[in-house]
Amino acid sequence: MRIADQQQVIANLVTVDSEQRLGQTLLQLARTMGKKDPHSIRIELNISHEELSEMVGTTRPRISLFMERI
Numbered sequence: 001m002r003i004a005d006q007q008q009v010i011a012n013l014v015t016v017d018s019e020q021r022l023g024q025t026l027l028q029l030a031r032t033m034g035k036k037d038p039h040s041i042r043i044e045l046n047i048s049h050e051e052l053s054e055m056v057g058t059t060r061p062r063i064s065l066f067m068e069r070i
Contacts, residue, residue, distance in 0.1 A: 018058035019066050025055050 012021055026043070034041035049063040056063065 013057050018056055018062055021056045021058070022052065022063065022066050025052065 012024070016024070029043050029045070029047075030041045033045060034043050036042075049060045049067065053060045053063045
């Protein structure tokens with residue numbers, strides 16, 4: 001199971017652009033750690049752009065740019 005997960009991560013790094021990977025990462029965090037609000041799901045963790053960049057496999061400035069678009 002772990003090898004399959006690692007293979008999926010590698011495939012995503014090669015085939016999916018970093019903005020989509022950020023979206024997938026945020027959705028996964030919302031599913032696993034999110035708290036439901038009446039109109040949304042809130043991720044109550046303090047996650048820095050640097051930490052998100054490490055999760056997504058891109059740079060911190062790119063994460064900042066993508067987050068401005070949201």
